[in-house]
Amino acid sequence: MKLSDKHSVKVRFNEADPLGIVWHGHYLRYFEDGREAFGERYDLSYLGMYKLGFIAPLVSIHCDFKRSLKYGDTAIVETTYTYNPAAKINFSYKIFDPISQGILAEGYSVQVFLDKDTKELQLSSPAFFEEWKKKHLSI
Amino acid sequence: MKLSDKHSVKVRFNEADPLGIVWHGHYLRYFEDGREAFGERYDLSYLGMYKLGFIAPLVSIHCDFKRSLKYGDTAIVETTYTYNPAAKINFSYKIFDPISQGILAEGYSVQVFLDKDTKELQLSSPAFFEEWKKKHLSI
Amino acid sequence: MKLSDKHSVKVRFNEADPLGIVWHGHYLRYFEDGREAFGERYDLSYLGMYKLGFIAPLVSIHCDFKRSLKYGDTAIVETTYTYNPAAKINFSYKIFDPISQGILAEGYSVQVFLDKDTKELQLSSPAFFEEWKKKHLSI
Amino acid sequence: MKLSDKHSVKVRFNEADPLGIVWHGHYLRYFEDGREAFGERYDLSYLGMYKLGFIAPLVSIHCDFKRSLKYGDTAIVETTYTYNPAAKINFSYKIFDPISQGILAEGYSVQVFLDKDTKELQLSSPAFFEEWKKKHLSI
Numbered sequence: 001m002k003l004s005d006k007h008s009v010k011v012r013f014n015e016a017d018p019l020g021i022v023w024h025g026h027y028l029r030y031f032e033d034g035r036e037a038f039g040e041r042y043d044l045s046y047l048g049m050y051k052l053g054f055i056a057p058l059v060s061i062h063c064d065f066k067r068s069l070k071y072g073d074t075a076i077v078e079t080t081y082t083y084n085p086a087a088k089i090n091f092s093y094k095i096f097d098p099i100s101q102g103i104l105a106e107g108y109s110v111q112v113f114l115d116k117d118t119k120e121l122q123l124s125s126p127a128f129f130e131e132w133k134k135k136h137l138s139i
Numbered sequence: 140m141k142l143s144d145k146h147s148v149k150v151r152f153n154e155a156d157p158l159g160i161v162w163h164g165h166y167l168r169y170f171e172d173g174r175e176a177f178g179e180r181y182d183l184s185y186l187g188m189y190k191l192g193f194i195a196p197l198v199s200i201h202c203d204f205k206r207s208l209k210y211g212d213t214a215i216v217e218t219t220y221t222y223n224p225a226a227k228i229n230f231s232y233k234i235f236d237p238i239s240q241g242i243l244a245e246g247y248s249v250q251v252f253l254d255k256d257t258k259e260l261q262l263s264s265p266a267f268f269e270e271w272k273k274k275h276l277s278i
Numbered sequence: 279m280k281l282s283d284k285h286s287v288k289v290r291f292n293e294a295d296p297l298g299i300v301w302h303g304h305y306l307r308y309f310e311d312g313r314e315a316f317g318e319r320y321d322l323s324y325l326g327m328y329k330l331g332f333i334a335p336l337v338s339i340h341c342d343f344k345r346s347l348k349y350g351d352t353a354i355v356e357t358t359y360t361y362n363p364a365a366k367i368n369f370s371y372k373i374f375d376p377i378s379q380g381i382l383a384e385g386y387s388v389q390v391f392l393d394k395d396t397k398e399l400q401l402s403s404p405a406f407f408e409e410w411k412k413k414h415l416s417i
Numbered sequence: 418m419k420l421s422d423k424h425s426v427k428v429r430f431n432e433a434d435p436l437g438i439v440w441h442g443h444y445l446r447y448f449e450d451g452r453e454a455f456g457e458r459y460d461l462s463y464l465g466m467y468k469l470g471f472i473a474p475l476v477s478i479h480c481d482f483k484r485s486l487k488y489g490d491t492a493i494v495e496t497t498y499t500y501n502p503a504a505k506i507n508f509s510y511k512i513f514d515p516i517s518q519g520i521l522a523e524g525y526s527v528q529v530f531l532d533k534d535t536k537e538l539q540l541s542s543p544a545f546f547e548e549w550k551k552k553h554l555s556i
Contacts, residue, residue, distance in 0.1 A: 013156065013157070013162075014156060014162045014164060016156060016157040017152065017153060017155060017156070017157070018152070018155040018156070018157065018158075018159045018210050019157075020157040023152075023153045025153060071157055
């Protein structure tokens with residue numbers, strides 16, 4: 001079962017570099033936009049987690065760039081939750097052209113849970129996240 | 140009497156836009172770099188103020204762009220404190236070419252003081268800032 | 279007669295600073311978002327001008343900050359063209375809360391025209407812009 | 418034989434997020450800062466390549482985050498060229514605390530060569546890069 005969301009991003013003038021193409025670092029913003037859209041749709045937002053006492057910083061990020069994006073382009077970010085039994089949130093991302101469906105970039109991220117006050121790493125999944133997985137993944 | 144600091148900035152690849160020149164919004168980063176260098180030199184840093192219980196958000200910013208900066212260019216940001224008897228911090232900025240001395244941009248900023256916890260606007264200058272002005276401006 | 283456009287922006291996680299509020303420099307991105315939305319609606323886009331042989335860099339920008347924006351907030355950017363008979367594009371901006379209608383920030387920008395190849399400053403308005411003003415301002 | 422450069426970065430106020438720590442996307446700027454410092458030291462700069470007719474966009478980037486950086490922190494970016502016989506530029510990065518020497522982040526990047534005009538992918542290394550490897554790696 002695949003839990004994913006598609007979100008449209010439009011390249012801002014200030015995101016393109018002197019070569020006229022999007023500076024690679026901005027793809028991490030697009031991934032974050034995708035992650036937030038996913039979180040809103042499936043009730044897994046940063047602010048929601050914070051209210052429950054947790055923050056979920058990234059511990060790993062990866063991106064492979066296939067084709068460049070230019071100023072004015074529109075692209076789709078598809079964000080998919082990947083099941084991991086550990087106390088981690090794993091997402092994979094595909095950025096593609098809405099017309100040709102050609103892949104522009106692919107990547108993944110890994111997040112862990114910290115107590116929002118003590119900043120202590122949570123070695124087992126917070127209860128809310130176990131509930132979330134049960135609800136959304138029918139496991 | 141002029142209280143100012145000169146700080147060198149180098150244009151990063153990711154700060155130039157598709158026209159090959161620095162995107163105008165980045166000049167506010169250079170102003171901030173200048174403000175921080177000034178704060179370190181004259182003991183008026185964000186972190187120092189925070190420890191004393193205050194934050195100093197900007198309420199006004201202005202920039203006039205004279206000549207463009209390109210990727211790889213180095214420029215000097217001259218940050219000057221402008222005396223204001225009110226509970227405000229006023230800075231003016233000049234960005235210039237270190238070789239020709241030609242002006243590339245000019246601007247100014249105005250900051251107010253808020254209590255860091257209550258976020259309440261301070262209608263009179265915090266004591267530390269009155270001391271600071273006395274010490275540095277010989278007034 | 280007022281020529282304006284309203285565009286919604288949502289504060290990204292990475293646009294808020296350690297105080298939890300939007301870093302002031304990002305307002306220039308919101309102004310640019312507003313300017314682009316205006317350009318799309320009234321046929322005055324960067325890419326359109328470029329095809330006609332012109333670029334229109336900013337020569338002046340100003341912003342007054344009234345109330346802060348936080349991560350997760352949505353705001354409306356109202357971008358209004360201000361008539362200027364000279365070879366300049368003048369916009370004013372209002373950023374406001376969609377619910378309370380309270381003003382969060384106000385500002386303005388001034389752009390000039392350069393030949394896209396020679397980068398020469400255009401002392402009189404390009405023909406296309408005179409046409410544009412006639413069409414949209416009924417002057 | 419290890420070809421590497423160490424470059425100091427200082428966390429800007431506007432690079433820290435609402436949690437008070439550097440937003441993960443900015444690490445790619447630090448990697449780029451490291452890559453540019455390496456390029457200046459070992460004569461492998463973007464502008465130099467451009468003059469020879471090539472651009473070298475990233476095709477892959479990876480970062481593992483170990484410990485967070487805060488506003489005001491200083492860190493060292495160690496950028497190391499990793500030999501690859503193919504028409505690619507491989508770098509690895511270590512960001513560490515200058516005092517404790519503790520690792521804050523690690524990552525790598527892969528770049529390919531494109532003709533700067535045709536944007537065509539170069540399947541074999543440009544002559545200048547083969548020369549560069551001979552000179553610097555004594556191979």
